[in-house]
Amino acid sequence: MSLPDIRFSQRRHQASVQSIAYLMKQGLESRNVISLAAGFVDEVTLPVSLVREAIADILTDDPDGHSVLQYGTTAGLGPLRDNLLKHMARLEKCSATDLNVTTNEIVVTSGSQQLLQHLSDALFDPGDICLVAAPTYFVFLGTLNGVGARTIAVDTDENGMCMDALEAELTNIEQAGDLNRVKMIYLVSSFENPSGVTLVDDRRKQVVEIAKRWSKEQRILILEDAAYRELRYEGEDGPSIWINDETRQHVILAQTFSKSFSPGIRVAYGVLPRDLVPAIHDVKGNFDFGSPNLNQRIVSHAIQSGKYEQHVAGLQSSYRVKRDAMLTAADEFFSDLPGVSWLRPNGGLYVWMTLPDEIKTGFESPLFRHATKTENVMYVPGDIAYPKDSPLQKKCQMRLSFGVEAPDTIREGMRRLSQAVRHVM
């Protein structure tokens, strides 16, 4: 008897091939390849002893210790959410009261990717629209694609998404009669993945004003993804987009401890407009009844003790050296190549490099094959960071991560990559 096929859902067919999963697997398995690809953090800097100490304090034999291994609530651990308010106040340089939210508006998730997915589930019907920077975080493009959303790229420069271009796109959409389909503007506000670009302060104000003004048929939400905010190596951190919205009803703030603390613990959080909270609780409740208690207690303990803040200061020093190593190597190996340019990020994990138009960087390109097979160096092709068929898509860019490798290896990786580019040129 032959085996009848499984008939999958429409959703499964929408879920595009997971470039990120492919890259992460490669990054973990091909240890002889220098990875300028994976958005992993540097393992050497992971807070092993901090977590060990936290667990020793938390996992006691008394009832409180036992509760660490019990179910929690869907919204997340109360004491963690209390600590998150203090943490947010420190980042915004204001008092917890001035944040003008309560812990009721905070939901803890297993990585911010989970929040991004829950928001997509709760908000987007097929054909609904999300506006994004060009380029933007490619994993979220996959998530949006998976729920059938239309993603429209907005022109972006070294100061982040261009506000006049955003207005122009909204005008186009309105003229096409689709303004009622616009649900969200997505912005990675600091050190965008992949471009390393930060949205400047005046645009943070403007985008809130634009979202409000264009909320003619329904609310247009801004999703501020601040995953890299604390990884700043230069300059002063300004206020979030979120705090520019005094109503607290237009901006969703997504934050994670994956980059600044540990991706293997998977604790993140969102701050939500009040009337979005029940929807996210319902969606998350269907998914997992809440994130693991143990992991939430570890992060809460680290914030409370002040050791998290110390840890982030250490990370900044360590990543600053690696960013500088990559930029120095770029100068050394790429500056004589005509038509090659790159951005100098003030934080995050990525340097964004543009080659001449005719040199394609995609997974199927001669450059990618030569780099990975002959030179043993890996990067992320830039084309995946644009919505498919966007007129803004470029195919000659690369995301280069200085997250994983040591400074010397970063230099060697950049040398190899320049060899591959020279070979193809």
Next chain:
Amino acid sequence: MSLPDIRFSQRRHQASVQSIAYLMKQGLESRNVISLAAGFVDEVTLPVSLVREAIADILTDDPDGHSVLQYGTTAGLGPLRDNLLKHMARLEKCSATDLNVTTNEIVVTSGSQQLLQHLSDALFDPGDICLVAAPTYFVFLGTLNGVGARTIAVDTDENGMCMDALEAELTNIEQAGDLNRVKMIYLVSSFENPSGVTLVDDRRKQVVEIAKRWSKEQRILILEDAAYRELRYEGEDGPSIWINDETRQHVILAQTFSKSFSPGIRVAYGVLPRDLVPAIHDVKGNFDFGSPNLNQRIVSHAIQSGKYEQHVAGLQSSYRVKRDAMLTAADEFFSDLPGVSWLRPNGGLYVWMTLPDEIKTGFESPLFRHATKTENVMYVPGDIAYPKDSPLQKKCQMRLSFGVEAPDTIREGMRRLSQAVRHVM
């Protein structure tokens, strides 16, 4: 300026009010109420020292220790999946080779609820059909509802889902021209939540044969939810439904360590038909890039060291006492009440009690109000464990959990509950 509404997705509207979330919140917050409701485990038995020791071994200062706090892969940690094969072989009383699967078919999830949700996403379009026992796990009914699936209840007795009733439902569905919409038969194979019923061995064979024979238009998958399998207090554990399918292509086996180890760690796993694996990887990749490494390492360590097996043996003794306390109290306080009956489970966490038809048990019923407000005892109303509007739905049943409370408190809870029932009678 008034605040424009958020327009939610169709999915959000399908996501029903989360009874489970409500109950869990109540269970955690109302500490003066005796909870015979929450499906929580007994906090006293949680493996605090075991986890502490595991972490001390795992979270070392060497590179391997650091990797615990790094990202993992979507499929889950390799060494854990190796250990899961050995664990499964022990449960099935065969060699790992005789399981006839590889670690490639195993995916690690954050609780089995996550696997249930991912499967629903990958398989069900609105209107597709899932057949379930009556009664069945109400959280999964909510999940199915959330993706727009139709859920059809199948008559069930003290030996589990009735196979002739299953055949009859499939015949009805075929006559209605909907056989091509049947995607799944869902079965909690051991100590079903809420009924405590176990599917007997010959029905385990029959259901596989039925699923194969009715896979005329596409594959009808069986989802075997074995969450409570290891919580057996009486009798011999037989083979799973899964191992009865020699092709390994019709049954999905869902297993979790939430009940047998720790719900606060949230580690579970699924064994999937080979051609379902890429779909679940893609869906999970979009969700969270894989479950937390730390938690997976803890469980892997506990299995490897043999301490997990010892822990489960201890749990069985402890829960056996609590089950007996509940059954003894049922005899003591309920046996003189006309028309009241209950099942005696051999394992799991629940006693399923049926009252006379005219005594409604739902959230809005006089009994529920009297029990929770006056007698300070909480149960789960049985009606939520049937698909809405199913002709098999009864409204006079209660799920009574002996998971959380100590034996004396269970007895007191049962006394209070009998008072509430007497009051309403």
